Amino acid sequence: MKKTYPIEVDCANCANKMEEAANKVEGVKTATVNFMTLKMSVEFEEGADPKTVMKEVLKSCRKIEPDCEISF
Amino acid sequence: MNRKQKKMLTRIIVATLLMVVLHFVPVTGVIRFLLYLIPYLIIGYNILINAVKGIINGQVFDENFLMAIATGGAMAVAFSGNTDDYTEAVAVMLFYQIGELFQSVAVGKSRKSISALMDIRPDYANIEHDGETESVDPDEVSIGDVIVINPGEKVPIDGVVESGESMLNTVALTGESVPRKVISGDEVISGCINMTGVLRVKTTKEFGESTVSKVLELVENASSRKSRSEAFITKFAKVYTPAVCILALLLALLPPVVLMISGNAPAWGTWIYRALTFLVISCPCALVISIPLSFFAGIGGAGKAGVLIKGSNYLEALSKTKIVAFDKTGTMTKGVFEVNAIHHSDMDEDKLLYYAAHAESASSHPIARSIVKAYSVYGTPEKSRVTDIEEIGGNGITAIVDGIRVAVGNAGLMEREGIEYKDCHKVGTIVHIAIDGKYQGHLLISDVIKPTAAQAIADLHRVGITRTVMLTGDAKSVGESVASELGIDEVRCELLPEGKVSAVEELLLEKGRNDMLAFAGDGINDAPVLARADIGIAMGSLGSDAAIEAADIVIMDDDPLKISKAVKISAKCMRIVYENIYFAIGIKVICLMLGALGLANMWLAVFADVGVMILAVLNAIRALSVKKL
Numbered sequence: 282m283k284k285t286y287p288i289e290v291d292c293a294n295c296a297n298k299m300e301e302a303a304n305k306v307e308g309v310k311t312a313t314v315n316f317m318t319l320k321m322s323v324e325f326e327e328g329a330d331p332k333t334v335m336k337e338v339l340k341s342c343r344k345i346e347p348d349c350e351i352s353f
Numbered sequence: 354m355n356r357k358q359k360k361m362l363t364r365i366i367v368a369t370l371l372m373v374v375l376h377f378v379p380v381t382g383v384i385r386f387l388l389y390l391i392p393y394l395i396i397g398y399n400i401l402i403n404a405v406k407g408i409i410n411g412q413v414f415d416e417n418f419l420m421a422i423a424t425g426g427a428m429a430v431a432f433s434g435n436t437d438d439y440t441e442a443v444a445v446m447l448f449y450q451i452g453e454l455f456q457s458v459a460v461g462k463s464r465k466s467i468s469a470l471m472d473i474r475p476d477y478a479n480i481e482h483d484g485e486t487e488s489v490d491p492d493e494v495s496i497g498d499v500i501v502i503n504p505g506e507k508v509p510i511d512g513v514v515e516s517g518e519s520m521l522n523t524v525a526l527t528g529e530s531v532p533r534k535v536i537s538g539d540e541v542i543s544g545c546i547n548m549t550g551v552l553r554v555k556t557t558k559e560f561g562e563s564t565v566s567k568v569l570e571l572v573e574n575a576s577s578r579k580s581r582s583e584a585f586i587t588k589f590a591k592v593y594t595p596a597v598c599i600l601a602l603l604l605a606l607l608p609p610v611v612l613m614i615s616g617n618a619p620a621w622g623t624w625i626y627r628a629l630t631f632l633v634i635s636c637p638c639a640l641v642i643s644i645p646l647s648f649f650a651g652i653g654g655a656g657k658a659g660v661l662i663k664g665s666n667y668l669e670a671l672s673k674t675k676i677v678a679f680d681k682t683g684t685m686t687k688g689v690f691e692v693n694a695i696h697h698s699d700m701d702e703d704k705l706l707y708y709a710a711h712a713e714s715a716s717s718h719p720i721a722r723s724i725v726k727a728y729s730v731y732g733t734p735e736k737s738r739v740t741d742i743e744e745i746g747g748n749g750i751t752a753i754v755d756g757i758r759v760a761v762g763n764a765g766l767m768e769r770e771g772i773e774y775k776d777c778h779k780v781g782t783i784v785h786i787a788i789d790g791k792y793q794g795h796l797l798i799s800d801v802i803k804p805t806a807a808q809a810i811a812d813l814h815r816v817g818i819t820r821t822v823m824l825t826g827d828a829k830s831v832g833e834s835v836a837s838e839l840g841i842d843e844v845r846c847e848l849l850p851e852g853k854v855s856a857v858e859e860l861l862l863e864k865g866r867n868d869m870l871a872f873a874g875d876g877i878n879d880a881p882v883l884a885r886a887d888i889g890i891a892m893g894s895l896g897s898d899a900a901i902e903a904a905d906i907v908i909m910d911d912d913p914l915k916i917s918k919a920v921k922i923s924a925k926c927m928r929i930v931y932e933n934i935y936f937a938i939g940i941k942v943i944c945l946m947l948g949a950l951g952l953a954n955m956w957l958a959v960f961a962d963v964g965v966m967i968l969a970v971l972n973a974i975r976a977l978s979v980k981k982l
Contacts, residue, residue: 291457292456293645294416294642345410
């Protein structure tokens, strides 16, 4: 399953770091962050619940970029 | 400016005013330090907090950390050294924030202007139920529903016009500003804007499968396919920041220690100040922000011209293209047969076409259709005037038109009829016409070369393409004549679809290691070739899903000039990317050296950081303008 979420982040490097962090979260197969369109598209592992996974994603993104926002 | 940016602007203004006021306040010592701490915290509190959070979360060496250490350090040096000059530390923070704000505004602006280009997403569809219309989410419309599109509205879903007549503006999809006329029975493509009349459209696709959704998906995913330059910058930033921090630490510690050992005064203050300057210079923002922005702007600019590029990796590859291969029919030619010339006729052109078109009026053969079409400027054949139609398979047609016997067909037909005919030296299909047993000349029917094709080839050669190759399934005579007319370097004829793939494979072996090969085709029959080439360019693919999927670059209309335009756009974009890489790294390295030698103060350091970034961002935005290319 693949879903796209709008994000808020200030710099391109931070967006790259968010992508890295999101990819390490359990339940995420691949995540790509597009700084220019301010979107994060996440492909979930089979059987993962997007809501709970996204909560984790936001948590790990906040760790590296305290100002960031993901709307899900 | 959004809320966040406005807040930052207020902070910048307040801090600046405070600095001006403090300049005239005659206090010294601790009180002075505390007073200057106020603007410092106003302008920099988020940086300091983020730096602390970063350390807690194990994210040392990010920009916040660099700025916090550098400015905090400068405050500390000024305090302990009793120079009482806190202006510098606050100013550095101030300029850093101004730079950040500027970057955020500039990126927001270009983001907006690019998404405005792609502002084709329809918000609603007017669905018709028993004569009443209702506005619904386009997602809720199913295949076969009838939707109503009023003038000024976007076509939300692909479909066929049931009734109504209008002009459609396709500029957002194709870059083509001439409106397209549609009448009932015509296909309409989502993303166009209805200009003049009300249209009732029966949908043929779901919203998610419609052209507009496919195009938007493609554009939104474009920058996630990263080019090698972008990957390089990401890697560079990862190594660079820690390396600079270590160098700064060495700069702060080594020289004083060496001085102490050799018996001199260690001069801690000087060296720590130099190390801090070094840190400020070192921020990699200029690179990290401007390179993706250049690609984004380049892709956006191309989109404006009706060229969709699926990722920055393709934009980069396109700029390295040395060989361009084409399909002929539909790419360089219109793919429709037209009567191009009438030779050796004593009769008036309209009279001759009158007889030919009437004789052919009942046939559905493409050649017959092209003759009827050529006559259409004079009128429509009246079937009642034609009798005794006889089709002679593979040869042509004989019929009685207005009581006169007419024979229309190839040389074989003329021989059968026992009529002497004149051969033609031109390339194409020759249709001889005999009226009342007398030879009346022949029509030359051939595929028509697109008006801009020759200029497109010339343009390609001018922008550095060394080889142009045409691959065609057509006969040798036809292929060679088209190639020589257009100035194409090589031509390979009579190729089956698999033959085109192996021809492209041969060309791939012949090219240089870093050169790229692009193939442009109409996308429907050429999918395997599009996939095999380094860069597949699909042409005239408005509404064709197969083409949008198979190709790397999609040209929305069928103008071959767009191929050379795409190459030019990529070249401009890559030039900007390299300018920014060399400029940013160059200035940084020079300033880092000056900083280490103590020749640069923090003012220069701020310029090296913020100034370079602003210039790089401005330069990157240039990639958006592609009009004059």
